[in-house]
Amino acid sequence: MDIKVHVRESDDDAYVVELGGEIDVYTSPKVKDAITELIDQGHYNLVINLEKVRYIDSTGLGVLIGGLKRVREHGGTVNLVCTNPQIKKIFDITGLVKIFGIFDDEAGAKKALA
């Protein structure tokens, strides 16, 4: 069981949180910490890249929803990059496709922030 979290600044003033591995009740606090730290630093336009995520559960979804709520309070947004059909299905089932911008690649997700 593993989770990899890599945060980098994009050249267009957005921040990208690149995640890899499995996001579940054990690993989601690490993801939450990374997102919370960015928001606390005043970064409200985020791209969360889930391309390398193999698995996500409700606690992982909760972390993403929590992050979106916080950035929206400051006029920001969170766009997701997701290509895994199983994970897309989870967003579809839960109706989160209507709340998050979900893109097939990072360029599209960053462009939509502007």
Added chain:
Amino acid sequence: MNLPEPASEHLGTVELRIPSKPEWVAVARLAVAAIANRLPFSVEEIEDLKLAIAEACTICIQQGGGGRSIDITCDAAISQLRVEVRDHRYRERDDASATKRPAVMAVEGEGLGIFLIQALMDNLEYNVDPQLGTELIMTKRVGA
């Protein structure tokens, strides 16, 4: 409500007990996936099962208030997998036979975890009681 009997084409029962801690949920998830792999489930159906069992374990941990363990019982049949997930308080109550086990209530829908299990499985019954413990019983049919 009486619980449904295991299907007649019963192949076997596998029991697993994990500590009621987040770091052990992945073990339950992978074990159930291995069991499901013995049945003619599709890859997508096995992924559904993995998520549903993990959600059930997570609910037990979140509701457990420091619970010690979670029991997972898988009844495999040719056409379905039935999984029971219970925290230790259910087991201890059954062992003591001090109180009658209440009927498992039909879901009314609360929480993202329960919602996901309902969506991914063909049947779900659960009882979440802060004092008496947590029990979820779910079934997934092959090709449903």
